[in-house]
Amino acid sequence: MIKFYVKTYGCQMNVRDSGLVKALLMQHGYTAVDTEEQADLIIINTCSVRGKAEDKALGKLRLMTITKKNNPARMVGAIGCMVQRLGESIFDNVPLLDFAVGPNRITAIPGIIDAIKAGQGPICDVGLDKGSEEELSAHAESGISAFVNILFGCNRRCTYCIVPSVRGAEWSRPAKSIVDEIKVLAENGIKEVTLLGQSVMAYGKRNDVFPEDYKSPHGYMEPLSRLLEEVNDIKSIKRIRFTSGHPSGCTAELAQAMGELAKICAHMHLPVQSGSDAILKRMRRGYTVAEYKAAVLRLRDVMPSIAITSDVIVGFPGETDQDFEMTQALMNEIDFNNTFIFKYSTRPGTPAAEWEDDITDEEKMRRNQILLKNQDDRANAISNALVGQTVTILVEGVSARNEDRWMGRTEANTITVFENDGTVQVGDLIKIHVNRATIFTLYGKIVK
Ligand code: 5AD
Ligand code: SF4
Numbered sequence: 377m378i379k380f381y382v383k384t385y386g387c388q389m390n391v392r393d394s395g396l397v398k399a400l401l402m403q404h405g406y407t408a409v410d411t412e413e414q415a416d417l418i419i420i421n422t423c424s425v426r427g428k429a430e431d432k433a434l435g436k437l438r439l440m441t442i443t444k445k446n447n448p449a450r451m452v453g454a455i456g457c458m459v460q461r462l463g464e465s466i467f468d469n470v471p472l473l474d475f476a477v478g479p480n481r482i483t484a485i486p487g488i489i490d491a492i493k494a495g496q497g498p499i500c501d502v503g504l505d506k507g508s509e510e511e512l513s514a515h516a517e518s519g520i521s522a523f524v525n526i527l528f529g530c531n532r533r534c535t536y537c538i539v540p541s542v543r544g545a546e547w548s549r550p551a552k553s554i555v556d557e558i559k560v561l562a563e564n565g566i567k568e569v570t571l572l573g574q575s576v577m578a579y580g581k582r583n584d585v586f587p588e589d590y591k592s593p594h595g596y597m598e599p600l601s602r603l604l605e606e607v608n609d610i611k612s613i614k615r616i617r618f619t620s621g622h623p624s625g626c627t628a629e630l631a632q633a634m635g636e637l638a639k640i641c642a643h644m645h646l647p648v649q650s651g652s653d654a655i656l657k658r659m660r661r662g663y664t665v666a667e668y669k670a671a672v673l674r675l676r677d678v679m680p681s682i683a684i685t686s687d688v689i690v691g692f693p694g695e696t697d698q699d700f701e702m703t704q705a706l707m708n709e710i711d712f713n714n715t716f717i718f719k720y721s722t723r724p725g726t727p728a729a730e731w732e733d734d735i736t737d738e739e740k741m742r743r744n745q746i747l748l749k750n751q752d753d754r755a756n757a758i759s760n761a762l763v764g765q766t767v768t769i770l771v772e773g774v775s776a777r778n779e780d781r782w783m784g785r786t787e788a789n790t791i792t793v794f795e796n797d798g799t800v801q802v803g804d805l806i807k808i809h810v811n812r813a814t815i816f817t818l819y820g821k822i823v824k
Pocket of ligand 2: 386423425
């Protein structure tokens with residue numbers, strides 16, 4: 377019986393890919409273990425989005441392969457975006473690696489491991505063939521929440537971004553496969569699904585995902601709205617999320633669907649990246665600040681309490697103090713619930729890599745700190761404004777920090793802690809009266 381451990385860096389797509397590997401390996405008779413020390417097979421799922429992410433993954437891989445010296449039977453594999461970017465040259469960086477598999481080839485991993493056991497290693501596979509819909513639908517979740525891929529790859533050409541070159545061209549899964557997959561998840565106790573795509577609103581734009589004569593009950597014409605409507609109809613699913621958004625996809629129809637379909641959470645992750653039109657243009661984001669604001673307004677029109685979260689990059693080549701101040705001002709104006717703030721990192725082969733990385737690391741750090749502090753102040757205020765209010769949460773179970781308490785999440789994904797009087801079960805949607813708040817956590821009582 378081979379024991380395996382998967383360590384994941386990077387985004388939610390990587391979390392889903394790791395889940396898929398786990399499910400496929402378990403189908404093949406392998407056993408998942410909780411620590412790398414116990415494992416005969418260690419898989420590191422890597423990210424390429426910033427230089428630091430790659431450094432971390434490379435460091436971990438080297439460390440893991442060194443442990444093979446005391447344990448020669450141990451196998452170490454790398455998967456994910458960094459593998460796709462480096463190809464065979466990853467073996468120069470990590471000589472003792474057994475296999476390197478790109479994000480499109482996850483379904484090939486059990487076969488690759490068999491080949492290595494048969495003495496055919498090391499193996500590198502960075503091909504593009506994803507495998508069958510059936511293989512791609514495998515899950516191994518134990519909680520109430522699952523990620524579901526709906527769209528692979530990315531056709532946007534943001535000038536700083538490595539993703540299009542590592543994850544390939546956009547391809548949307550047929551709606552029926554997705555709905556079937558979620559029905560199986562629902563039968564297995566999943567209550568909340570997050571539909572995933574690098575640019576999720578491009579779902580169904582490049583290839584057909586519904587039959588030509590498909591009729592949407594609400595009369596929706598856009599593939600994403602139609603898919604959301606279908607998922608909304610799956611009985612025991614209680615909540616639907618989808619990520620990541622782009623302002624161009626926040627159409628009137630999508631806003632309408634978000635208002636009409638009761639299970640869609642009032643939350644949207646809508647990366648803005650910058651508040652300066654000049655920078656947005658050089659980033660090739662495909663929208664202006666005014667267009668971004670208009671997209672947010674369309675969403676807030678139908679869901680006034682919608683939580684908007686975002687990503688911002690500081691120190692993009694040529695970012696002036698003025699550009700930076702515009703970002704700061706926009707973040708305040710939108711009043712983001714949360715923002716991930718990143719220091720620009722040059723990625724080899726991207727268009728922006730041709731430009732001088734002219735903002736010093738100290739200056740990037742300074743800008744980062746300012747935005748972080750502003751964001752914390754905003755998040756604190758937003759959190760505290762909920763004291764005295766009632767929120768609806770999906771119950772996840774006993775709190776990790778305090779076994780006497782239970783926790784769940786609001787639609788905005790805010791952790792909410794409460795005392796369970798014995799009436800509440802995992803997977804219930806319940807109302808909580810909030811009586812205390814910290815920046816990222818709410819505390820309250822069950823509303824009867
Ligand atoms: N440097 C810094 N941050 C980046 N991101 C993507 N590429 C880079 C880069 N080269 C950020 C963006 C994106 C998030 C996932 O990572 O903000 O939305
Ligand atoms: Fe990292 Fe982007 Fe790959 Fe996700 S898609 S793992 S963020 S490089």
